[in-house]
Amino acid sequence: MYRKKVDADPGKAAKIWFLVVAFCLIFFSLATSASYLKFDILGIWLLSCIGILYLSRNAAATLEQKKRLAVLFAGFGLVVFSFLNIPLGFGNPPFSIGDFSLLLSGIGIIVFALLGYRDFLLPVSFPAIVVLGFQVYELLIRHQEWIAAPLIPPIVFFSVLILNLTGVPATTSGNLITLRSLSGDPITLAVVADCTGIWSLGTFTAAAAIVLSSFPQGRTRRSLGLIGLGYIGTYVANILRVTIIAYSGYLYGPAGVIEEMHIHIGWVVFSLWMIVFWYYFFTRQLNVCFKNFGIFCSVESLNENNKE
Numbered sequence: 080m081y082r083k084k085v086d087a088d089p090g091k092a093a094k095i096w097f098l099v100v101a102f103c104l105i106f107f108s109l110a111t112s113a114s115y116l117k118f119d120i121l122g123i124w125l126l127s128c129i130g131i132l133y134l135s136r137n138a139a140a141t142l143e144q145k146k147r148l149a150v151l152f153a154g155f156g157l158v159v160f161s162f163l164n165i166p167l168g169f170g171n172p173p174f175s176i177g178d179f180s181l182l183l184s185g186i187g188i189i190v191f192a193l194l195g196y197r198d199f200l201l202p203v204s205f206p207a208i209v210v211l212g213f214q215v216y217e218l219l220i221r222h223q224e225w226i227a228a229p230l231i232p233p234i235v236f237f238s239v240l241i242l243n244l245t246g247v248p249a250t251t252s253g254n255l256i257t258l259r260s261l262s263g264d265p266i267t268l269a270v271v272a273d274c275t276g277i278w279s280l281g282t283f284t285a286a287a288a289i290v291l292s293s294f295p296q297g298r299t300r301r302s303l304g305l306i307g308l309g310y311i312g313t314y315v316a317n318i319l320r321v322t323i324i325a326y327s328g329y330l331y332g333p334a335g336v337i338e339e340m341h342i343h344i345g346w347v348v349f350s351l352w353m354i355v356f357w358y359y360f361f362t363r364q365l366n367v368c369f370k371n372f373g374i375f376c377s378v379e380s381l382n383e384n385n386k387e
Contacts (some may be wrong), residue, residue, distance in 0.1 A: 093135035130202035130293030157185030275316030
């Protein structure tokens, strides 16, 4: 009796979860200040929900009763850890999007374990996996900036090249970009580890993992090649970010606008790139279309419906 109830409508459960997550994240975003990590995590949550909605079309396998207790324990553990994350020195006080994602993922694991939807457990866990991965990486990068060091010279070179090609005289010295604003003020930008786009590359990696795990038809050589181009595009987007920051300094001077551009232009450029790339990947490579707020259908099924 219980299993029939669980297997009845996984699509409805997926849609309700999508709405709950959307409401919680929108409310949390409005109640907290903007940050680069916030927009990264929001993108990961969007792909996580897309994966769950897609998997709900064929979610027949249920979680075995003897494994359900272990999964429930893991979910409760993640919920508890979300509140211990800051005292342990990992999270960002008072309660960041990362800490909230651990809480939300833990709740999702508990809910889907109780319902028995085994296929939903991986995509709902990905936001927590990404947050924990970022925290571990942040601990490493504090002491081993050499990880990002190889990415700095190309960024400096291409940023200065673009500036020069667009009529902005700029020079380099090591990791420094030097130019003068239109008002004659000297401007020096230092490209350091945080400017290399290493966080964006990590976010793109997490997004690719979610998509490939949720869409088996995407595990092809062509898809992997396209994702490889996605990595290049992510790196290029960061070069554009540095170039735009320098160009804002050239136009408006070393204070004011350049500081605001440094804070916001990164997530704007990266978000636009993620939207363009993954929309192309879903519609052209996976042949997935979006219909009626979260309902997915393949191009082939649309053609069949039109014929009917």
